[in-house]
Amino acid sequence: MARIFAHRGMSAIAPENTLAAIGQCADYGVTWFEADVDIIADGTVVVIHDSHLDRTTNRTGSIYDLQASDLENIDTGSWFSQEFAGEGLPTLAQLVELMNEKKLNGNIEIKSNEQGTERTYQLIDAVIAELEKLDDDREVLISSFNQLLLAELKRRAPHLRLGVLFSKEALGYDWRSIVELVGADAIHVNEDGLTREMVQIARSAGVEINVWTVNSRARANELINWGVDGVITDEAHTFIELESGR
Ligand code: G3P
Ligand code: MG
Numbered sequence: 001m002a003r004i005f006a007h008r009g010m011s012a013i014a015p016e017n018t019l020a021a022i023g024q025c026a027d028y029g030v031t032w033f034e035a036d037v038d039i040i041a042d043g044t045v046v047v048i049h050d051s052h053l054d055r056t057t058n059r060t061g062s063i064y065d066l067q068a069s070d071l072e073n074i075d076t077g078s079w080f081s082q083e084f085a086g087e088g089l090p091t092l093a094q095l096v097e098l099m100n101e102k103k104l105n106g107n108i109e110i111k112s113n114e115q116g117t118e119r120t121y122q123l124i125d126a127v128i129a130e131l132e133k134l135d136d137d138r139e140v141l142i143s144s145f146n147q148l149l150l151a152e153l154k155r156r157a158p159h160l161r162l163g164v165l166f167s168k169e170a171l172g173y174d175w176r177s178i179v180e181l182v183g184a185d186a187i188h189v190n191e192d193g194l195t196r197e198m199v200q201i202a203r204s205a206g207v208e209i210n211v212w213t214v215n216s217r218a219r220a221n222e223l224i225n226w227g228v229d230g231v232i233t234d235e236a237h238t239f240i241e242l243e244s245g246r
Contacts, residue, residue: 004243005107006033006236007213008049013237015080016056017047018087019098025086026102032238034107034143037092039123040066045092045130048076051114055079057089058166064115092130105139107188107210107232109165110153112146120149128157143188147178154183161186163210171198179207186210188232191219199226217242 009021022033036049040063055061058075065100066074071091077084092108097104110127113120114212129226131140143163144150150162163186164179166172179187186208189198194211202209214220220231220242232238 002228002243003032003210003230004030004236004239005210005230005232007232007234008035009033010237012215012234015077015084015087017049017090018076020077020087020088020095022095022238023098023102023232025104025236028237028240030240031059031103032107032139032230033236035095036109036111037123037127038063038111038113039119039126040064040068043122043126044068044071045097045123046071047090047092049111051111059079066179082084092127093095093133096130097136100133100135101204103138105141107141107143107163110142110149112144112149120146121152124149124153124156128153128160131160134151136194141186143186147182150182158183161185161189163208165212166190171202174193176205176207186229188212191223194223196226199223199228201229203227 002167006025009017009022011021013086014021014024023032035047037045037047052062056076057076071089074089075086076089077087082224112130113123141161141163143165145165147198162184163189164182167190184216188210191211191214209227211223211228212232214231215235220239224242
């Protein structure tokens with residue numbers, strides 16, 4: 001059965017990476033979501049895609065200057081629709097609570113932090129600590145474009161499942177070495193340029209293959225027929241029946 005991941009939550013119908021967008025997964029029977037995380041000045045892990053506030057909030061500036069006390073007053077909903085006005089900037093701790101409450105599973109994408117080694121280590125440790133609070137029946141898959149970060153995370157928390165994100169080339173010539181060096185279980189590949197042969201190669205190597213960001217139903221259906229394990233989409237509210245066995 002292929003998985004449908006709601007990319008940044010239900011991001012076609014709610015503001016991306018908010019508790020509202022992720023909480024809505026439960027309303028549509030979508031059990032998996034993808035969300036992006038990074039770390040702010042006081043060490044709190046927050047859920048946001050960009051390292052600045054400008055695109056998805058009512059504020060400007062770097063997220064790296066924020067304190068936890070700032071978060072409630074940042075409006076992450078109005079840019080999308082007045083219906084979501086006042087939606088705060090969520091912490092990973094709040095997201096973990098939501099996952100437990102609504103029985104959601106998460107692909108947590110750790111952004112490649114821009115502030116160097118020490119902050120990256122803090123980010124890794126804080127993510128590991130927050131995920132410890134998940135109920136036993138919750139599932140989580142960590143991904144990142146930063147392979148060094150992933151390898152370090154695996155060293156610190158061998159029990160966590162990892163996915164290596166690939167962007168430019170769907171599947172470069174050295175993907176298998178990267179996956180094995182990181183200790184990953186999955187590859188998260190760009191749908192652009194992905195071929196049936198690449199899917200077969202990954203599957204025959206026993207590596208889980210999830211594809212992003214697929215917003216065409218026809219393409220999602222094709223990929224699922226090729227045998228991909230998951231499709232990461234902004235349109236999860238209309239894709240869920242593509243999961244076989246439903
Ligand atoms: O995890 C899939 C996708 O989210 C990776 O790219 O930039 O949307 O986080 P981005
Ligand atoms: Mg992402």
